[in-house]
Amino acid sequence: MLFKVEMDVNVPLDYDPQRFEELKAVEKAYSQDLQNKGVWRHIWRVAGLYSNVSIFDVESNEKLHEILMGLPLYPFMDVRVTALCRHPSSVREDDS
Amino acid sequence: MLFKVEMDVNVPLDYDPQRFEELKAVEKAYSQDLQNKGVWRHIWRVAGLYSNVSIFDVESNEKLHEILMGLPLYPFMDVRVTALCRHPSSVREDDS
Amino acid sequence: MLFKVEMDVNVPLDYDPQRFEELKAVEKAYSQDLQNKGVWRHIWRVAGLYSNVSIFDVESNEKLHEILMGLPLYPFMDVRVTALCRHPSSVREDDS
Amino acid sequence: MLFKVEMDVNVPLDYDPQRFEELKAVEKAYSQDLQNKGVWRHIWRVAGLYSNVSIFDVESNEKLHEILMGLPLYPFMDVRVTALCRHPSSVREDDS
Amino acid sequence: MLFKVEMDVNVPLDYDPQRFEELKAVEKAYSQDLQNKGVWRHIWRVAGLYSNVSIFDVESNEKLHEILMGLPLYPFMDVRVTALCRHPSSVREDDS
Amino acid sequence: MLFKVEMDVNVPLDYDPQRFEELKAVEKAYSQDLQNKGVWRHIWRVAGLYSNVSIFDVESNEKLHEILMGLPLYPFMDVRVTALCRHPSSVREDDS
Amino acid sequence: MLFKVEMDVNVPLDYDPQRFEELKAVEKAYSQDLQNKGVWRHIWRVAGLYSNVSIFDVESNEKLHEILMGLPLYPFMDVRVTALCRHPSSVREDDS
Amino acid sequence: MLFKVEMDVNVPLDYDPQRFEELKAVEKAYSQDLQNKGVWRHIWRVAGLYSNVSIFDVESNEKLHEILMGLPLYPFMDVRVTALCRHPSSVREDDS
Amino acid sequence: MLFKVEMDVNVPLDYDPQRFEELKAVEKAYSQDLQNKGVWRHIWRVAGLYSNVSIFDVESNEKLHEILMGLPLYPFMDVRVTALCRHPSSVREDDS
Amino acid sequence: MLFKVEMDVNVPLDYDPQRFEELKAVEKAYSQDLQNKGVWRHIWRVAGLYSNVSIFDVESNEKLHEILMGLPLYPFMDVRVTALCRHPSSVREDDS
Numbered sequence: 001m002l003f004k005v006e007m008d009v010n011v012p013l014d015y016d017p018q019r020f021e022e023l024k025a026v027e028k029a030y031s032q033d034l035q036n037k038g039v040w041r042h043i044w045r046v047a048g049l050y051s052n053v054s055i056f057d058v059e060s061n062e063k064l065h066e067i068l069m070g071l072p073l074y075p076f077m078d079v080r081v082t083a084l085c086r087h088p089s090s091v092r093e094d095d096s
Numbered sequence: 097m098l099f100k101v102e103m104d105v106n107v108p109l110d111y112d113p114q115r116f117e118e119l120k121a122v123e124k125a126y127s128q129d130l131q132n133k134g135v136w137r138h139i140w141r142v143a144g145l146y147s148n149v150s151i152f153d154v155e156s157n158e159k160l161h162e163i164l165m166g167l168p169l170y171p172f173m174d175v176r177v178t179a180l181c182r183h184p185s186s187v188r189e190d191d192s
Numbered sequence: 193m194l195f196k197v198e199m200d201v202n203v204p205l206d207y208d209p210q211r212f213e214e215l216k217a218v219e220k221a222y223s224q225d226l227q228n229k230g231v232w233r234h235i236w237r238v239a240g241l242y243s244n245v246s247i248f249d250v251e252s253n254e255k256l257h258e259i260l261m262g263l264p265l266y267p268f269m270d271v272r273v274t275a276l277c278r279h280p281s282s283v284r285e286d287d288s
Numbered sequence: 289m290l291f292k293v294e295m296d297v298n299v300p301l302d303y304d305p306q307r308f309e310e311l312k313a314v315e316k317a318y319s320q321d322l323q324n325k326g327v328w329r330h331i332w333r334v335a336g337l338y339s340n341v342s343i344f345d346v347e348s349n350e351k352l353h354e355i356l357m358g359l360p361l362y363p364f365m366d367v368r369v370t371a372l373c374r375h376p377s378s379v380r381e382d383d384s
Numbered sequence: 385m386l387f388k389v390e391m392d393v394n395v396p397l398d399y400d401p402q403r404f405e406e407l408k409a410v411e412k413a414y415s416q417d418l419q420n421k422g423v424w425r426h427i428w429r430v431a432g433l434y435s436n437v438s439i440f441d442v443e444s445n446e447k448l449h450e451i452l453m454g455l456p457l458y459p460f461m462d463v464r465v466t467a468l469c470r471h472p473s474s475v476r477e478d479d480s
Numbered sequence: 481m482l483f484k485v486e487m488d489v490n491v492p493l494d495y496d497p498q499r500f501e502e503l504k505a506v507e508k509a510y511s512q513d514l515q516n517k518g519v520w521r522h523i524w525r526v527a528g529l530y531s532n533v534s535i536f537d538v539e540s541n542e543k544l545h546e547i548l549m550g551l552p553l554y555p556f557m558d559v560r561v562t563a564l565c566r567h568p569s570s571v572r573e574d575d576s
Numbered sequence: 577m578l579f580k581v582e583m584d585v586n587v588p589l590d591y592d593p594q595r596f597e598e599l600k601a602v603e604k605a606y607s608q609d610l611q612n613k614g615v616w617r618h619i620w621r622v623a624g625l626y627s628n629v630s631i632f633d634v635e636s637n638e639k640l641h642e643i644l645m646g647l648p649l650y651p652f653m654d655v656r657v658t659a660l661c662r663h664p665s666s667v668r669e670d671d672s
Numbered sequence: 673m674l675f676k677v678e679m680d681v682n683v684p685l686d687y688d689p690q691r692f693e694e695l696k697a698v699e700k701a702y703s704q705d706l707q708n709k710g711v712w713r714h715i716w717r718v719a720g721l722y723s724n725v726s727i728f729d730v731e732s733n734e735k736l737h738e739i740l741m742g743l744p745l746y747p748f749m750d751v752r753v754t755a756l757c758r759h760p761s762s763v764r765e766d767d768s
Numbered sequence: 769m770l771f772k773v774e775m776d777v778n779v780p781l782d783y784d785p786q787r788f789e790e791l792k793a794v795e796k797a798y799s800q801d802l803q804n805k806g807v808w809r810h811i812w813r814v815a816g817l818y819s820n821v822s823i824f825d826v827e828s829n830e831k832l833h834e835i836l837m838g839l840p841l842y843p844f845m846d847v848r849v850t851a852l853c854r855h856p857s858s859v860r861e862d863d864s
Numbered sequence: 865m866l867f868k869v870e871m872d873v874n875v876p877l878d879y880d881p882q883r884f885e886e887l888k889a890v891e892k893a894y895s896q897d898l899q900n901k902g903v904w905r906h907i908w909r910v911a912g913l914y915s916n917v918s919i920f921d922v923e924s925n926e927k928l929h930e931i932l933m934g935l936p937l938y939p940f941m942d943v944r945v946t947a948l949c950r951h952p953s954s955v956r957e958d959d960s
Binding site: 770772795796799800803804810811812813814815816820821823850851852853854855856857858859860863 | 911
Binding site: 177180 | 865866867924945948
């Protein structure tokens with residue numbers, strides 16, 4: 001089941017840069033693990049912003065919630081969730 | 097070069113249903129042709145809405161504009177365009 | 193899997209009242225059938241508005257989309273969909 | 289008398305995590321006591337957000353106000369209140 | 385139980401003026417009957433707008449809904465409802 | 481001359497609670513003095529929020545400004561002012 | 577007593593141009609009469625828009641309402657009203 | 673050339689009051705000097721808010737920018753600029 | 769003196785296409801004449817939308833207003849005007 | 865390929881002014897280097913605001929992202945990106 005998740009990251013001006021880099025490294029590993037499992041299907045950077053557009057493929061709303069709450073950078077994020085489904089015009093059976 | 101395009105379709109209550117079905121059929125063919133060419137990379141339906149979330153892969157802003165203006169249902173649509181780029185955490189080289 | 197769906201109904205001033213009453217009767221039957229099946233879990237009227245707040249329990253985003261698109265009054269509606277899940281403080285196992 | 293209450297919880301990045309966990313425990317007990325009394329009829333988590341959608345059944349606006357002001361996490365919350373009533377299409381007499 | 389209700393009236397440019405005057409007369413009688421019964425406690429005009437700010441005193445959300453749906457001008461209105469209660473600083477016992 | 485004034489009170493999480501209680505006591509006395517003089521005609525609490533809806537009866541915009549600027553809690557408030565006048569359907573001569 | 581009034585004029589594409597010109601002529605006379613009386617203190621055009629920014633000097637909210645409702649183009653307008661008062665830094669006694 | 677400038681002043685709760693009073697005194701002198709020169713044509717207080725509505729008469733956009741950037745309270749302000757011009761219905765030649 | 773003007777064009781679904789093409793041809797000639805005179809400095813299409821971003825170089829707000837009001841497609845447009853000036857970091861003397 | 869980028873700069877009241885001046889100097893050099901290379905085609909100041917409107921000419925969304933992320937003042941900015949293309953009415957071949 002697919003969801004579009006849009007995440008904006010807001011870092012306070014006075015946040016310790018080294019600590020933030022560490023969190024980013026953990027975030028990257030967390031994200032790549034889920035990408036390799038096929039759960040985090042896509043992640044794109046929004047040009048010019050510290051934001052991403054992601055597509056998740058999960059078995060339930062609960063699973064999506066659990067994944068997002070586990071994001072190391074979640075406390076810095078504004079998150080918007082949109083439930084998606086297969087489009088009748090799509091040529092790809094496996095993209096829904 | 098990737099763009100997220102979100103399209104909301106608004107059909108007036110008194111629009112001729114047969115004519116609209118004809119336009120939808122042309123729109124579907126137009127979309128599937130571009131999907132088969134790899135230009136319209138993804139199209140998902142937003143659950144519960146007459147809206148889609150699409151990803152286009154085009155060589156330029158001009159090409160994107162030309163494609164969207166050619167949509168048979170364009171006069172019925174609200175459209176939002178967002179420029180995307182490869183995310184540094186993405187595990188897929190070909191997803192940017 | 194639960195979703196909150198909020199629906200606002202907008203009837204044009206010059207819409208044929210008898211035809212609208214007929215549509216409302218079909219809508220009511222459609223809704224009550226889904227309520228009896230446990231799919232449309234709750235429906236409340238927003239005080240003072242021609243709007244409702246509903247909770248759906250469906251197996252997938254696709255199923256939710258199919259149900260909402262089948263609403264006889266859908267062409268008159270603005271719809272907002274929010275994915276829900278069980279709250280960790282809930283005392284009801286069957287409310288998630 | 290039913291009300292939909294939507295609560296978003298915002299925790300400052302530098303808030304003492306232990307103190308917040310303590311407040312959450314008190315909040316949970318407060319909520320479950322009201323759920324067991326039938327006053328806090330439903331509570332759902334919004335998928336991906338630190339937000340809930342709740343349904344309260346109270347005898348008056350005053351009672352609702354008193355309950356919400358008593359929430360241990362109230363100082364961290366944005367709250368939206370919507371008065372509900374029985375929907376004419378509802379099949380449940382006790383859901384209004 | 386008190387509610388603030390704000391109503392904006394929108395009349396289409398080509399609506400039959402005589403018919404609208406008739407509806408306004410029925411609306412006025414409907415409102416004054418409820419004012420005399422103490423249900424529609426206050427009604428003020430917003431300066432410069434075809435809008436009012438009203439205070440209703442009703443026994444339940446259902447009663448409020450029934451009254452507002454019965455407004456002869458309801459199909460022309462945008463309506464916003466806010467639940468009120470007695471303010472702890474109020475000097476008037478009967479104003480809550 | 482009547483004005484609707486809506487006030488939202490925002491208290492920083494780390495504001496000294498005792499100092500705030502002192503300010504609230506001064507605010508209450510300030511408000512009740514104006515209520516007894518007939519200037520602050522009504523004050524209602526918005527259910528579930530730290531907000532009020534008030535009606536002021538003043539001789540001029542200047543007088544209203546002076547009163548609001550004198551509110552002990554003004555630095556914590558978001559304020560919205562709306563000029564009102566007698567409604568042609570009102571049954572109360574003294575409510576305009 | 578001063579008020580800022582901002583008016584946006586919206587003319588439907590298919591409105592009879594001659595009839596609109598006639599209404600504009602009546603509007604102009606109505607406005608100039610009030611300007612000559614010192615009631616409509618200022619009127620400026622917003623550059624590039626069919627909108628104006630006006631300052632009215634009236635004895636009461638009621639008077640302002642009566643004047644605005646009498647505008648021949650009122651049915652075409654969106655109107656925003658803001659109560660003003662003398663600014664403590666103003667060098668002009670007669671500008672408040 | 674005329675511009676409407678609207679300024680909202682936001683003072684942090686913990687800002688040193690004496691220092692702010694000093695800035696206000698400098699701001700007042702700055703404003704009155706420009707008023708006396710005919711550049712800052714009007715300044716009105718918005719009733720109930722720490723905001724003003726001002727009209728500037730400057731030779732160019734650059735001049736307006738320079739003046740606003742020089743405001744001693746500028747770092748505390750939200751500013752909105754609107755270009756104005758003479759209204760065809762205005763009776764005052766010198767008000768454009 | 770520079771202004772950014774953003775124009776969105778909205779064509780009703782049932783507008784006569786031939787008549788609209790004629791208006792577009794007149795609009796193009798009108799625009800190109802002003803571009804050749806150096807008044808309409810830049811015009812860009814927003815990718816995917818029937819909107820443009822334009823830069824005008826005019827001697828006054830009045831001149832800008834006159835030009836925009838003269839646009840053959842003005843009745844179909846939403847227009848936003850922003851006054852610009854030379855940026856202190858600009859390397860181009862003639863771009864302000 | 866052209867993009868409109870709008871940047872608003874927000875400086876906290878208590879930020880060290882000298883440090884900010886240093887950042888501004890680096891920002892200016894960074895911007896002017898890109899202007900001299902023809903990448904940052906235009907930069908204009910919004911009159912009265914600490915904001916700019918810029919036009920970038922880049923080979924890809926990725927390049928735009930890299931440039932904006934490199935802005936020394938980026939952590940202080942709100943940024944909005946809009947993809948542009950040549951307008952069919954433009955008289956300038958090199959302005960697209």
